[in-house]
Amino acid sequence: MKQDLKIRDHFLSKEVFNVVEHSEGVLKTHPDLEEKNLKKYYDSSQYSSHNNIGGFIGFLYSLSARIMLRFKFRVLSKHINKESLIVDFGCGTGGFMSSLKKKKYNVVGVDSNKKARDKCLEKKLTTFKSIKDFKENIDAITFWHSFEHVSNPNEILNQIINQSKNNLTVVIALPNYRSFDAKHYGAFWAAYDVPRHRFHYSVRGIKKLMKSYGFECLKTKPMLLDAFYISIMSEKYKKSKLSFFKGIMIGLISNLLGLFSSSYSSSVFVFKKTI
Secondary structure, eight states, X not given: OOOEEEEEOTTTTOOEEEEXXXXXXXXXXXXXXXXXXXXXXXXXXXXXXXXXXXXXHHHHHHHHHHHHHHHHHHHHHTTOOTTOEEEEETOTTSXXXXXXXXXXXXXXXXXXXXXXXXXXHHTTOOEESSGGGOOSOEEEEEEESXXXXXXXXXXHHHHHHHTEEEEEEXXXXXXXXXXXXXHHHGGGOGGGOXXXXXXXXXXHHHHHHHHTTTOEEEEEEEOHHHHHHHHHHHHHHTTOTTHHHHHHHHHHHHHHHHHHHSOOSEEEEEEEEOO
């Protein structure tokens, strides 16, 4: 059944956007805003990937981020070596890049947000505004919850293929709009995050897209903590009483159901392409 949803930007602007079916397993946010018009939807002191935020939600995000750094490294390290050139796309303030640098890996970042790049510069991390600005051949690229922000995924995939060496590894972490928690919360599901999330993927949708570019999916792993964070935020958007505890409960149910359906709230995919 064709999906056509009206989703409010609960996080910042309170504006309503349409989320419509784009292709099998892929939804798209409308209107299709230009990059210059999207900037204001990121310019908030509460936008966690670009800022160090306070409060209880900030604490949860920071705690989750620290735990996830180890998880991210374990996922990536099985498919790269110390000589690999890694690009962290949507690097934010450079948390993952810093962890790789400490382990002596060769990594650069890409982020369109100048404030985020400035914070990376303070940490002596190399960043670029666009993948187009980076001229070297790459061995691996990571999209830690940044691929859904890309306005033209086909263009980005073509760019990274053209700039890659043999055996390109692509790691993509995404929320899943067909998960239990997404269906439970509907228009309040925090991971719709319109209009910042330009596209919304199911497990089948992202695998089909990558397969069309010649990528094989080597590994899929659930990001279990995401279910709790997304559900807590969704409860807050609903203005629920005891939002933390309700979010924990729904996150737990979503993860348990994911054991049987493989349709988790959020997953990371490792793709490989032999050029």
